[in-house]
Amino acid sequence: MKAMTMTAKRYKQPGGVSLFVVIFAMLLFTIITVGFIRLMVQNQAQASATNLSEGANDAAQTGVEDGKRAIVAYLKQGCETSSSTACTAFNDPATGAGVNCQTAITSMLGAGMFNNGEVKVENASGMNEAYTCVKVLMNTPDYVGQLKSAGDSVVVPLLSETPFDTVKINWYKSTDTGAGTTTTVPAALFPLRADWSSSLHAPPILESQLMQVPNGRFNMPSDTQNDLKAPSGDAETMLLYPSTAPQGAATLTDNALGNPTAVHCDAANLKTGGYACSATFRVPAPVGGGVSNRYALMRLSSYYAGAHFQVELANGCTPEAPGCPAVNFKGVEPSIDSTGRAGDILSRVITRVVLLSPNYEYPNAAVSTEGQFCKTFSITDNPADYNADPNATGCTP
16 A cells, blocks of 8 residues: 655745834834824923913012002102001011012002912913012112113112212123123223224223202302312212223212223123122212211213113222121112912012102203204393304304
């Protein structure tokens, strides 16, 4: 009997490569999809964080505005001299408006504004905005401001908590240079403005003018007490000129318009956020008065460029000297410190409020013009002496 042998034949199909391609394509598609989803989630989270940050800043700005309302109420109630319950709470050195987060608002605008430690801000954004803290400091250790461009000027009331006899002026920060922490000083005295601009970010010349009276009285200077030469004049002027030379001791009466005072400027101060230029000088006592009963104004003007500035006061020492106690400005430029919240994002805003009398604006100049200026003046009893012909006089009255 013959045995039968069966042989199995195997047929190989070319599908391995196709399967690998499909798996690889699915993995690639999955990675791309997950990457896009992750990118969308990150963008959404970033947009949400940006919205919350803006909302927190808006809430903080609302706190600043309520702080301004509290200052207005403070002034209307005469709290600088009043001992009412609200004024006493506002001015308390331990728990007052400059220390406690709620006192400025509750003492002046009503105790019911804060609820669970915050004041809700009404809006349609739905971000749960509120401000949580507003501090108001009426008396500040300095006066800060900005002269925005060449020729700009500002009047600083030198009203202080305690007597002072020394003023320090700092100006020109890194934000003014246009080149970060780089600055130089001009080589020539009073160059053309074009030459000043072409120099490497030079600080501007600062003109400082003092006007003062004792106890609100105005005294006409005598022949020996004129506005530039007398050691106790009530009107003095200094031109503070940027220089690399160290500044010696100076007083406002050491100087006249034709003799600028060299002020030391150091670009290294810009790297730490400070001011490049600094001038410290003694202020004479007013005519007929003393340092304890003066009312003084200081007008600062910039030439060639603008700059941020800071004014500090001291008595018997220079503000930068170790152990020299600061003399605070009294109600001149209050500080408002406000913290806002949106969701769990916080934002803090610190600003200054310049207080000027609503009935009087300090003039920048008696006459201001960008063109030529001429005037004629005569005293006569004959109308024929007046000549209106501009070609004859060279000036049109």
